[in-house]
Amino acid sequence: MGSIIRETRPFFTGLLAESWALAAQTPKPTALGTMLRYSGANGCGRRMGYDWFDALYTEPPTPASVFQAGVGTLVGEAAANAMIAKYGGEAEKPSKVNDWISGSADWFGEDTPVGRVVFEHKMKSSYAFNKAMGYKRNGGKASRVGNGNPPPEAVKQVGMNALGIEATYGKPINSVVVGVVSTEIVSVMQNVWLKVEDFSRYGAEWSIPRDVWEPMALREIDRLMAFGEMMDLGYLPPRLAVGDGDVTVELDPHGTAWQCNYCPFRSLCHSDGDGTVRVLDSKMEHRTTNEPTEMES
Numbered sequence: 001m002g003s004i005i006r007e008t009r010p011f012f013t014g015l016l017a018e019s020w021a022l023a024a025q026t027p028k029p030t031a032l033g034t035m036l037r038y039s040g041a042n043g044c045g046r047r048m049g050y051d052w053f054d055a056l057y058t059e060p061p062t063p064a065s066v067f068q069a070g071v072g073t074l075v076g077e078a079a080a081n082a083m084i085a086k087y088g089g090e091a092e093k094p095s096k097v098n099d100w101i102s103g104s105a106d107w108f109g110e111d112t113p114v115g116r117v118v119f120e121h122k123m124k125s126s127y128a129f130n131k132a133m134g135y136k137r138n139g140g141k142a143s144r145v146g147n148g149n150p151p152p153e154a155v156k157q158v159g160m161n162a163l164g165i166e167a168t169y170g171k172p173i174n175s176v177v178v179g180v181v182s183t184e185i186v187s188v189m190q191n192v193w194l195k196v197e198d199f200s201r202y203g204a205e206w207s208i209p210r211d212v213w214e215p216m217a218l219r220e221i222d223r224l225m226a227f228g229e230m231m232d233l234g235y236l237p238p239r240l241a242v243g244d245g246d247v248t249v250e251l252d253p254h255g256t257a258w259q260c261n262y263c264p265f266r267s268l269c270h271s272d273g274d275g276t277v278r279v280l281d282s283k284m285e286h287r288t289t290n291e292p293t294e295m296e297s
């Protein structure tokens with residue numbers, strides 16, 4: 001009898017993620033050609049600089065590192081199609097809040113049971129889903145440890161989308177919606193403990209009022225603009241991001257922060273050193289354009 005072989009270099013099963021990793025070697029441009037994007041909400045300023053100046057990745061994405069995001073994109077596209085089938089509207093609606101920051105709303109609909117809606121879709125790991133829902137899950141057991149909240153970066157992102165769409169749309173968009181689905185549902189056994197309704201086993205939806213999302217979006221626009229101004233002068237912004245509790249955190253490329261663990265510029269960032277760095281002094285290799293001239297430095 002022959003032996004079963006587990007392929008660590010698969011012929012078939014890895015093809016999809018390999019194609020996603022190949023596509024991810026080239027960064028996506030911003031929606032409307034701006035320096036910054038809504039999806040940078042809460043993100044690292046230094047990384048935004050590397051993206052804008054077209055730095056070559058020093059840690060290029062691998063199939064494993066893009067797999068979850070790829071699945072999330074597929075599910076997000078399918079979710080937008082389901083919303084279009086039910087309510088009409090538009091997926092991937094681009095907009096900009098000013099000449100520096102743009103992005104695309106996952107879905108924008110005008111004729112829904114809650115009126116005009118800008119929708120942001122996120123697929124989260126079970127860890128992040130638990131955090132958003134206030135669940136604690138461990139094997140077949142689960143409990144509630146809080147009420148949970150929508151991911152703050154998603155609220156800022158959808159808020160910026162709403163402000164950007166409003167700028168050309170001409171009518172107010174007062175309610176924005178964040179939808180989150182989990183990569184791992186609450187199992188039947190876990191739900192014996194949790195006792196949540198069917199939807200809350202795999203998803204959550206938050207309608208967020210304007211007096212909540214607008215100040216968050218405006219604060220984030222100010223933060224991104226401060227990075228943009230440094231980049232415009234030919235500098236890489238500092239390694240600052242926003243962490244839990246909406247507090248500014250200073251990142252360390254040798255630390256354990258998730259932002260750095262997922263960053264494709266980690267060793268470049270380390271060799272460029274701390275603080276605000278001149279692009280002309282950076283060790284980066286450029287892909288193509290956006291390199292500052294001596295005049296700009």
Ligand code: SF4
Nearest residue numbers: 044239251260263269
């Ligand atoms: S390694 Fe960390 S600090 Fe450096 S650019 Fe990436 S996310 Fe920012």
